[in-house]
Amino acid sequence: MKTAKISNPSIVLQLDGLTKKIGGKAIVDGLSFDIAKGEVVGLLGPNGAGKTTTMRMIVGLIGMTSGDVRICGQSVRTNFEQAISHVGGIIENPEFYPYMTGYDNLMQYKRMTAGVTEARIAEVTRLVGMQDALGKRVKAYSLGMRQRLGIAQALLHEPKLLILDEPTNGLDPAGIREMREYLKQIAEAEGIAILVSSHLLSEIELMCSRIVVIQEGKLVTIRSLGESETPTQKLLSISLQVGNAERAQELINLMEDITIARADALTNRITLQLRQDQIPGLVGKLSTAGVEIYRIEEVRETLEEEFMKLTGGNRIA
Amino acid sequence: MRNFTGLLVNEWLKLSKKRSFFVAYAILAVVFGILAYAFYELSPDGLNSTVDFATGTIMLQAAGQLVPVLAVLAAAGSVTQEHRYGTIKFLLIRAQSRNKILASKYIISVVYTLTLVLTAAVLAVVAGYIVYGGGAGESTWSDFLTNIASLAVYSIVFVTMTFMIGILTKSNGASIGVGIFSMMVGSLLVMLLSRYTITKYLLFSNTDLSVYNGEGPPIEGMTMAFSIVILLVYMALFLSVSFAVFKKRDIA
Structure with a gap:
C-alpha cells in the first residue's frame, strides 16, 4: 500500500500526476493539486478541459491511466473502499429511483454504508429542508428538490470531502443562491472540504476560497480568491x-x-x-x-x- | 457481511417497489386460471388428476414458458435501469466494490426467477386441484418436481445470459430482445442443425433438461450430466464476462 505522500495531516484530497488517456490522447494530463480541510475549491476550465473526467476519476467512476488520487491518505486506485468512504458526491444532476420515495432512496444509500443511522437521515433531511417532501415519490419532485435530496445523500455518511460537478446546473437563481449558502455552511460548520466545478464563474467567485484552472487536461494555475485584506500599499x-x-x-x-x-x-x-x-x-x-x-x-x-x-x-x- | 445483506435488500426493493412488480405474478395467475377453466370445460383425454394437470401445464412447452420470459424482463433491467435513471453514479461511489454490487444484482435476479417458478408451481397445483380435486392419473409428484427443476434451470440460464447482455449493451430493450429472441430461435436452431454432432455443444441444445425424462435429447449420445456440464461452462463464461466488463467500465 503506497500511501504516505502526505506531509500535512489536514490535506483531505491529493491529486498526484493524475492522467487519463483515451486512444493515445490525454484527456487529463499529469494533474496535481491538494485540498485541505474546510476549503472550498473551484475547478474551472473551458468546455472539454477535462473537469468532469477529473471529478469522475476522483470518485472512481472512471479508471485512471496513471498517477493517483489519495483521499485522507487512502489511494482510490489500490484502496478504493476505504478512500471512497470519506467522499460524498454529486456528479452532474442528482438522479434517484423515480418510483421510490425520497426516504426510500436515502435508505438505499444508508444500507450501503456502515454506521449511518436513522437519526442521521433525519438530521440531513432537516439540514436541506426536505422533511415534508420525504414521503413523496421522487418523480413528483422539482429539480430543486432533487438537488437538495442529492446533497442529503452526499452528506449521509458524514464525508470529509464533497465532490460536486455542476451542482447548480438547471437551478433557478433562488435555488443557486440556496445551494451556495448550504455549501458554505457545510464547509464552515462541519469542516468538510469541497471540490466544485461550475461554468457559472460568478458562482465560483462567491463560493470558493481557491480556484484550480485547467485547460486541455493540464493545470493552468491555482490561486486564491478574495484576499479581503486591503493593503494600503497596494x-x-x-x-x-x-x-x-x-x-x-x-x-x-x-x-x-x-x-x-x-x-x-x-x-x-x-x-x-x-x-x-x-x-x-x-x-x-x-x-x-x-x-x-x-x-x-x-x-x-x-x-x-x-x-x-x-x-x-x-x-x- | 451485514453490508452485503444490505445490498441484497436494496436490489430486492428496487424490483418490488415498482408498481409493475405484481403484474408478473398476476399474469401467471390469470394464465393458470384460464387453463383451469379450459380444462374444466373441455376435459381433454389423458389428463385425469391434479398432478397430471400440474405436471403438464408447468412444462416449458406449455404455460411454463411464461416464467423465463417474465424473468428475463426483470433481469434485463437490473443493470440497464441504473444506467437509464443515472443512479449508477450514486451506486458506484459507495464504499462497496463493484464486484459485490454486481453479485447482489445477479443473486436477486436469480431469487426473483425462483419466486416466479415457485408461484407457477403453486398455481399449477391449486388450479389442478380445483379442476380435478386430486384423482388418479399417469404423472407422479416426482415428474412434477422434475419439470419444476428443469423450468428453474432453463430460466436461470437465460436470465444469466440476459444479465450479461444488459451489462454489455447498457440497453434494456436490446437485452430483452436478445434474451427472448434466443429463447424462441434457440430450439429452432438446434432442430435445423441436429445432424451435426457439434450442435450438442451449443447452449440451446442443453437448456431443456426435461427431455431426459421424456422424449430424449435432441442429439443422440447426449446425457443429463453432459448437458449440466455444458450449462455450467456457459454460465461461468457469461458471469466472467459480466464481472470483468462491469468492473472495468468507465461510467462516462
Whole structure:
C-alpha cells in the first residue's frame, strides 16, 4: 500500500500526476493539486478541459491511466473502499429511483454504508429542508428538490470531502443562491472540504476560497480568491465620474504617484491607479478646485475576465 | 457481511417497489386460471388428476414458458435501469466494490426467477386441484418436481445470459430482445442443425433438461450430466464476462 505522500495531516484530497488517456490522447494530463480541510475549491476550465473526467476519476467512476488520487491518505486506485468512504458526491444532476420515495432512496444509500443511522437521515433531511417532501415519490419532485435530496445523500455518511460537478446546473437563481449558502455552511460548520466545478464563474467567485484552472487536461494555475485584506500599499484601480474631466485630469497630473489609465471627456469618466491612502487627498483636491464628483468606484477584474485571460477564451480543444 | 445483506435488500426493493412488480405474478395467475377453466370445460383425454394437470401445464412447452420470459424482463433491467435513471453514479461511489454490487444484482435476479417458478408451481397445483380435486392419473409428484427443476434451470440460464447482455449493451430493450429472441430461435436452431454432432455443444441444445425424462435429447449420445456440464461452462463464461466488463467500465 503506497500511501504516505502526505506531509500535512489536514490535506483531505491529493491529486498526484493524475492522467487519463483515451486512444493515445490525454484527456487529463499529469494533474496535481491538494485540498485541505474546510476549503472550498473551484475547478474551472473551458468546455472539454477535462473537469468532469477529473471529478469522475476522483470518485472512481472512471479508471485512471496513471498517477493517483489519495483521499485522507487512502489511494482510490489500490484502496478504493476505504478512500471512497470519506467522499460524498454529486456528479452532474442528482438522479434517484423515480418510483421510490425520497426516504426510500436515502435508505438505499444508508444500507450501503456502515454506521449511518436513522437519526442521521433525519438530521440531513432537516439540514436541506426536505422533511415534508420525504414521503413523496421522487418523480413528483422539482429539480430543486432533487438537488437538495442529492446533497442529503452526499452528506449521509458524514464525508470529509464533497465532490460536486455542476451542482447548480438547471437551478433557478433562488435555488443557486440556496445551494451556495448550504455549501458554505457545510464547509464552515462541519469542516468538510469541497471540490466544485461550475461554468457559472460568478458562482465560483462567491463560493470558493481557491480556484484550480485547467485547460486541455493540464493545470493552468491555482490561486486564491478574495484576499479581503486591503493593503494600503497596494495599487487600486478607481473610476471617477466628475463634472469636468479635463480640469480634473490637469489637477490629477499634478499629484504624485497617481497614474491615469484612461480618461474619457465625453462621459467625464477617469480611471486611475493609486494607493488607498491617497484617495481622501485626491477627493479633497478636486473639491476645493470646484470639480464636482458624482461617483467613485473601484474597478475590479472579475473572475470571468481573469479566466478569459488565463485560458485564452473559450476554445474547445 | 451485514453490508452485503444490505445490498441484497436494496436490489430486492428496487424490483418490488415498482408498481409493475405484481403484474408478473398476476399474469401467471390469470394464465393458470384460464387453463383451469379450459380444462374444466373441455376435459381433454389423458389428463385425469391434479398432478397430471400440474405436471403438464408447468412444462416449458406449455404455460411454463411464461416464467423465463417474465424473468428475463426483470433481469434485463437490473443493470440497464441504473444506467437509464443515472443512479449508477450514486451506486458506484459507495464504499462497496463493484464486484459485490454486481453479485447482489445477479443473486436477486436469480431469487426473483425462483419466486416466479415457485408461484407457477403453486398455481399449477391449486388450479389442478380445483379442476380435478386430486384423482388418479399417469404423472407422479416426482415428474412434477422434475419439470419444476428443469423450468428453474432453463430460466436461470437465460436470465444469466440476459444479465450479461444488459451489462454489455447498457440497453434494456436490446437485452430483452436478445434474451427472448434466443429463447424462441434457440430450439429452432438446434432442430435445423441436429445432424451435426457439434450442435450438442451449443447452449440451446442443453437448456431443456426435461427431455431426459421424456422424449430424449435432441442429439443422440447426449446425457443429463453432459448437458449440466455444458450449462455450467456457459454460465461461468457469461458471469466472467459480466464481472470483468462491469468492473472495468468507465461510467462516462
